[in-house]
């Protein structure tokens with residue numbers, strides 16, 4: 217007997233309001249269901265070129281090297297580090313959350329030396345600490361930081377950090393996995409050198425692709441390497457022969473053709489809405505959630521000055537059990553929210569309002585369901601979250 221639950225079509229519907237993946241539009245799902253074609257088919261080459269153009273516009277860059285790496289955001293992260301860090305290189309890693317910690321791991325595995333610039337989880341990267349670290353380590357080649365820390369819901373001042381690094385003659389690696397299409401990402405205006413993102417956060421695609429972009433300076437550094445990139449799959453010198461398209465496109469790996477159909481559709485949807493309109497929508501939806509949560513007496517972890525609209529960290533109301541409440545939201549309403557990480561485990565929830573999930577409908581259903589959980593647990597609810605959110609929307 218096979219377990220009927222293994223049949224994907226009968227999976228219960230979900231409302232994805234965690235740290236990713238976010239809800240995927242039926243248009244993107246339908247695009248992914250188109251008949252598969254060969255990855256060396258000339259028609260597919262047209263699609264690849266189209267995606268490169270779409271990504272340049274969403275990243276706000278003219279960088280020639282802009283394409284989706286075949287793998288999730290973590291692979292995009294790895295692509296940036298393995299190509300830019302050689303054994304013996306000094307890399308400043310600004311860490312204010314979980315993903316900065318992974319950057320350190322990447323540097324060490326590339327044989328680089330990490331200089332840590334640490335800030336508390338829940339706070340942005342302190343530019344003065346970066347300045348001091350660069351002064352103490354003039355040999356630094358790369359400065360790496362996370363623009364939008366999904367573990368805490370904090371945005372760091374990317375323009376400032378890039379400017380400081382560039383002044384010191386360093387390359388930058390910026391994690392834009394959660395920021396891209398949710399808040400402004402200005403690759404060229406900021407002078408960011410190697411930037412990676414992911415498809416399953418504010419782009420609202422299924423997980424599994426990582427858009428990246430490399431500046432000419434970054435590509436020059438890759439070409440000037442003294443050692444081979446230790447990863448064959450992620451060596452840009454080889455991948456580019458596949459993605460470059462200039463006539464002699466050669467087999468490197470088999471691109472995830474149907475996932476790329478979906479990405480192309482999702483990027484078209486972002487452009488139809490307009491990038492600025494998408495940023496404004498994320499801000500509006502966040503404001504509605506904030507009004508609702510505050511009416512219900514629930515506080516945010518992060519100061520409004522550096523709070524992400526697409527990833528909301530709120531304190532779990534006293535008297536509610538973390539796992540039991542998240543479980544009840546999932547079973548009773550199909551709503552997924554994220555747990556706290558590290559020092560915030562059991563203390564906060566991470567509520568994603570990313571891409572297709574950044575809608576007032578999502579906010580209202582979550583607030584209504586949460587209010588019911590609070591009342592059932594005997595937790596006092598000072599005011600109606602639904603009312604306050606609807607009024608703020």
Ligand SMILES: *Cc1c(COP(=O)(O)O)cnc(C)c1O
Nearest residue numbers: 288289290315364366393394414
């Ligand atoms: C989600 C995320 C990643 C990793 O992306 P995956 O697709 O899960 O591999 C990296 N950095 C940040 C900031 C993220 O939010």
